[in-house]
Amino acid sequence: xxxxxxxxxxxxxxxxxxxxxxxxxxxxxxxxxxxxxxxxxxxxxxxxxxxxxxxxxxxxxxxxxxxxxxxxxxxxxxxxxxxxxxxxxxxxxxxxxxxxxxxxxxxxxxxxxxxxxxxxxxxxxxxxxxxxxxxxxxxxxxxxxxxxxxxxxxxxxxxxxxxxxxxxxxxxxxxxxxxxxxxxxxxxxxxxxxxxxxxxxxxxxxxxxxxxxxxxxxxxxxxxxxxxxxxxxxxxxxxxxxxxxxxxxxxxxxxxxxxxxxxxxxxxxxxxxxxxxxxxxxxxxxxxxxxxxxxxxxxxxxxxxxxxxxxxxxxxxxxxxxxxxxxxxxxxxxxxxxxxxxxxxxxxxxxxxxxxxxxxxxxxxxxxxxxxxxxxxxxxxxxxxxxxxxxxxxxxxxxxxxxxxxxxx
Amino acid sequence: xxxxxxxxxxxxxxxxxxxxxxxxxxxxxxxxxxxxxxxxxxxxxxxxxxxxxxxxxxxxxxxxxxxxxxxxxxxxxxxxxxxxxxxxxxxxxxxxxxxxxxxxxxxxxxxxxxxxxxxxxxxxxxxxxxxxxxxxxxxxxxxxxxxxxxxxxxxxxxxxx
Numbered sequence: 001x002x003x004x005x006x007x008x009x010x011x012x013x014x015x016x017x018x019x020x021x022x023x024x025x026x027x028x029x030x031x032x033x034x035x036x037x038x039x040x041x042x043x044x045x046x047x048x049x050x051x052x053x054x055x056x057x058x059x060x061x062x063x064x065x066x067x068x069x070x071x072x073x074x075x076x077x078x079x080x081x082x083x084x085x086x087x088x089x090x091x092x093x094x095x096x097x098x099x100x101x102x103x104x105x106x107x108x109x110x111x112x113x114x115x116x117x118x119x120x121x122x123x124x125x126x127x128x129x130x131x132x133x134x135x136x137x138x139x140x141x142x143x144x145x146x147x148x149x150x151x152x153x154x155x156x157x158x159x160x161x162x163x164x165x166x167x168x169x170x171x172x173x174x175x176x177x178x179x180x181x182x183x184x185x186x187x188x189x190x191x192x193x194x195x196x197x198x199x200x201x202x203x204x205x206x207x208x209x210x211x212x213x214x215x216x217x218x219x220x221x222x223x224x225x226x227x228x229x230x231x232x233x234x235x236x237x238x239x240x241x242x243x244x245x246x247x248x249x250x251x252x253x254x255x256x257x258x259x260x261x262x263x264x265x266x267x268x269x270x271x272x273x274x275x276x277x278x279x280x281x282x283x284x285x286x287x288x289x290x291x292x293x294x295x296x297x298x299x300x301x302x303x304x305x306x307x308x309x310x311x312x313x314x315x316x317x318x319x320x321x322x323x324x325x326x327x328x329x330x331x332x333x334x335x336x337x338x339x340x341x342x343x344x345x346x347x348x349x350x351x352x353x354x355x356x357x358x359x360x361x362x363x364x365x366x367x368x369x370x371x372x373x374x375x376x377x378x379x380x381x382x383x384x385x386x387x388x389x390x391x392x393x394x395x396x397x398x399x400x401x402x403x404x405x406x407x408x409x
Numbered sequence: 410x411x412x413x414x415x416x417x418x419x420x421x422x423x424x425x426x427x428x429x430x431x432x433x434x435x436x437x438x439x440x441x442x443x444x445x446x447x448x449x450x451x452x453x454x455x456x457x458x459x460x461x462x463x464x465x466x467x468x469x470x471x472x473x474x475x476x477x478x479x480x481x482x483x484x485x486x487x488x489x490x491x492x493x494x495x496x497x498x499x500x501x502x503x504x505x506x507x508x509x510x511x512x513x514x515x516x517x518x519x520x521x522x523x524x525x526x527x528x529x530x531x532x533x534x535x536x537x538x539x540x541x542x543x544x545x546x547x548x549x550x551x552x553x554x555x556x557x558x559x560x561x562x563x564x565x566x567x568x569x570x
Contacts, residue, residue: 108484254495269478
């Protein structure tokens with residue numbers, strides 16, 4: 001029974017923790033402009049993240065070390081440094097976007113200007129990273145993130161023409177007034193949002209923090225292969241709600257407040273309140289995960305002590321990185337830069353950095369020296385190679401599409 | 410090569426002078442409004458009108474739902490404030506441009522409509538902020554009128570490109 005509850009809790013937190021500010025904004029933008037014609041990108045992205053999260057989780061469970069702890073050792077310091085710089089820059093950008101996202105969410109609740117909230121939010125994130133237990137942080141925020149299931153209820157309550165939505169999805173029916181270049185740009189952005197590099201940083205390092213062993217692989221796989229796809233369902237529901245309510249009115253999403261409007265239309269005050277709880281939990285949880293991921297990646301590359309289960313005075317440099325990255329996030333956000341713009345940039349640059357994150361995972365998960373009998377089989381390698389090709393195409397296309405479409409405008 | 414009287418070689422002095430002239434030119438053009446060609450103007454106008462349609466439609470939806478008491482706290486005021494800011498940016502994006510000669514006749518009509526739209530959103534935000542239901546209903550009417558005009562203009566601009 002205890003095992004059952006552990007698995008259920010893992011699945012629920014995987015669902016609740018799946019969506020972050022990038023998913024919220026990008027799915028709403030795409031839904032409002034392109035209906036469900038890009039829904040297949042979410043599905044491909046979710047399958048991709050499942051494949052690589054499983055690999056990185058397996059590496060953590062078998063070797064007792066996080067994937068990126070092994071990258072430098074396996075691929076050498078030069079490749080490790082390129083990997084660190086590319087992936088960490090994107091994770092830092094995502095961290096800034098998440099803190100901005102928490103501030104924007106709280107602004108919707110309190111009507112206090114987000115700039116006044118940023119230092120408070122950053123302090124709160126740092127305090128959680130410093131003091132809260134890893135499991136408490138992950139479980140509480142993951143469970144609260146389940147509030148975003150309100151989008152599934154809202155979509156059902158809105159009573160859309162399901163066959164029309166299904167047609168948009170299956171026939172990839174792009175609206176006539178949008179061009180294919182912009183459509184491709186949003187496809188790449190959506191893919192970047194679904195496969196954000198920090199998710200595997202955090203997943204594999206979290207596995208080490210929670211002392212996974214080879215016997216935990218089955219539980220880990222259940223969490224990944226059930227929790228992540230159900231989390232993807234939340235993304236599709238957000239896009240669906242935007243497609244039904246905002247799309248017909250020619251509303252293009254450029255603020256977080258617009259993302260929750262369909263829920264208010266469908267479910268009124270109670271639904272909106274639940275959605276706002278979900279916004280705060282999802283962005284706060286992701287802020288903690290990205291903050292930790294920045295610390296994890298730097299500490300693992302330089303071989304410092306790291307992790308929340310290590311006493312802060314023993315992992316002083318790891319905690320110093322957390323403090324400095326939090327201060328940097330505050331500094332950037334206080335320049336009055338629009339957090340939504342930072343979010344849009346972070347998902348596109350995520351797509352650019354994807355090969356730097358996922359190629360080393362495929363290499364390490366194939367290494368018999370580390371993995372023994374748990375090394376990748378044919379299926380894992382086939383899927384890994386397929387998604388790596390997709391990732392490389394998305395990475396190469398991201399910057400040209402961003403320039404040609406002026407960030408999808 | 411003989412040293413320049415200020416201690417630089419002539420070649421270096423020329424490069425420095427060239428860089429200074431370039432910087433002055435860049436600074437002087439930076440102070441003037443941007444002057445796009447007809448195609449650039451058309452593109453900027455279409456983008457501004459599309460953005461404004463989105464903000465006015467967001468505002469109208471927000472006020473309507475607010476009248477049905479579907480929001481918590483001051484959510485509607487926050488959404489309207491963001492729409493107001495975005496509408497201001499959309500209006501500025503064309504009003505600060507130097508229109509090409511062929512577009513001058515339509516310049517006043519375009520900037521006037523964008524200005525009216527921004528004002529309609531401001532009126533809606535003020536009405537909702539004050540909790541004045543009558544004014545809010547009036548704002549919905551104004552937003553609907555300006556939205557209809559914007560949609561006609563958006564279609565015309567899209568057909569022209």
